Amino acid sequence: MALRLYDSRVQAVVDFQPLVDGEVGIYVCGPTVQSSPHIGHLRSALVYDLWRRWFSYRGFKVTFIRNVTDIDDKILANATGTETWWALAYRFELEFTAGYSALGILPPTYEPRATASISQMIELIQSLIDKGHAYPAGDGSGDVYFDAKSWPGYGELTRQALDDMEPAADADPRGKKDARDFALWKGHKASEPDSASWHSPWGAGRPGWHIECSAMSSRYLGTSFDIHGGGLDLRFPHHENELAQSAAAGHAFAKYWVHNGLVNVAGQKMSKSLGNSVFASELSKAAKPAVIRYYLGSAHYRTTIDYHDGALNEATAAFSRIEGFVARAKKKLEEIGAHSGAETVPDEFAVAMDDDLAAPQALAVLHERVRQGNSCLDAGDLKGTASALGQVLAMTEVLGLQVESDESGASSAALAELVESRINAREQARSTKDFVEADRIRSELASAGIQLEDTATGTDWSLS
Numbered sequence: 007m008a009l010r011l012y013d014s015r016v017q018a019v020v021d022f023q024p025l026v027d028g029e030v031g032i033y034v035c036g037p038t039v040q041s042s043p044h045i046g047h048l049r050s051a052l053v054y055d056l057w058r059r060w061f062s063y064r065g066f067k068v069t070f071i072r073n074v075t076d077i078d079d080k081i082l083a084n085a086t087g088t089e090t091w092w093a094l095a096y097r098f099e100l101e102f103t104a105g106y107s108a109l110g111i112l113p114p115t116y117e118p119r120a121t122a123s124i125s126q127m128i129e130l131i132q133s134l135i136d137k138g139h140a141y142p143a144g145d146g147s148g149d150v151y152f153d154a155k156s157w158p159g160y161g162e163l164t165r166q167a168l169d170d171m172e173p174a175a176d177a178d179p180r181g182k183k184d185a186r187d188f189a190l191w192k193g194h195k196a197s198e199p200d201s202a203s204w205h206s207p208w209g210a211g212r213p214g215w216h217i218e219c220s221a222m223s224s225r226y227l228g229t230s231f232d233i234h235g236g237g238l239d240l241r242f243p244h245h246e247n248e249l250a251q252s253a254a255a256g257h258a259f260a261k262y263w264v265h266n267g268l269v270n271v272a273g274q275k276m277s278k279s280l281g282n283s284v285f286a287s288e289l290s291k292a293a294k295p296a297v298i299r300y301y302l303g304s305a306h307y308r309t310t311i312d313y314h315d316g317a318l319n320e321a322t323a324a325f326s327r328i329e330g331f332v333a334r335a336k337k338k339l340e341e342i343g344a345h346s347g348a349e350t351v352p353d354e355f356a357v358a359m360d361d362d363l364a365a366p367q368a369l370a371v372l373h374e375r376v377r378q379g380n381s382c383l384d385a386g387d388l389k390g391t392a393s394a395l396g397q398v399l400a401m402t403e404v405l406g407l408q409v410e411s412d413e414s415g416a417s418s419a420a421l422a423e424l425v426e427s428r429i430n431a432r433e434q435a436r437s438t439k440d441f442v443e444a445d446r447i448r449s450e451l452a453s454a455g456i457q458l459e460d461t462a463t464g465t466d467w468s469l470s
Contacts, residue, residue, distance in 0.1 A: 011362050032057070032070045036073045049311060055111040075218060099119075110296075118225070127213045130217060142181075152254075157253070216244055230259065238266065296407055376398060380426050
């Protein structure tokens, strides 16, 4: 089966065909480092980490670029008399790096800052002016705008007609020919620090947001590359504008566009006005990193996740089952000097991951192998145990789930062994039609905070 992904540009799941055999170039819009990272930032970074890991497992050489926007209106607005804009940006950049690292998100092949590619942005803007797709404002402000009407393909990513678009609100409209024209270069203002401006043919100033990613992706991946990714909220205007300006400059740009779903909080979109943002620092206190990673990666990447109180409980229990089996199996195999079986993912897991990174189906395979492995352990089938362990370790490695082997793993193993023994006793009672005993065991586990769910493939348990 070919590896398939949902291309937002054509709005369909398509076969992935790399530009260069055996290689894949991915550019992901990283954070604007104006404030601390929240759960949405972590979810987005995790999605593309999973894509990267799966491409690597499938044998591709991956070049993964994720930028840092370290110059922006909001960064300048949040700077204070005691903390310059560049110091503020770096402080929050370190917070993002720490948050990513805690969740086992691999560092990019390269992580360029916008301020390190100003000359490339100026060259791209000048090329657009020369081709008749951009113009300097005539009011002496130093602003430069993309001429939206000059590019017939503007709107193709989000399937909008120009006349239906809202005015671009990313710059002062004083020098625009059309309200939909967006800023490529912003002339320096007296209210802004001199350190936040660079020399250009149009006067001192700084780049607009959209031109930054066009210049950086082309600088590090070339004018044509495989995948451009980012959050669903970036499709318009950011990615639409990136595509328009890059195509107008003569670049083939991204072959595929991939967008991850967002994170709501208690049914509402996160926003500063509602004060409902869930920050990475809060999540780190609510559960261990592997559980947070499991939770954020358990839904399909294109769906919206709703975070609420208790949302991590199910992930905690699910990951404990995995961790418990691994610890139990390793201990039993070590006792006889044996090792796990071949660490390769099952075919069903690979089929799910190849199908637009279908994480829910892939996790179902993982848990089926955990149940199978526990059954083999209980039956004394050490060959079956070793085989299941090898496959579980391969799947958790691909998913980036760090399974503990220290006290945490031992505790999970002890809990799992106790619960599995009671589940087995309940199954025995049910097989002899002793439903009073079966119900008593269920109630006994429920009183200890353990809920049972009978499924077609066995009984699952979770911590309530």
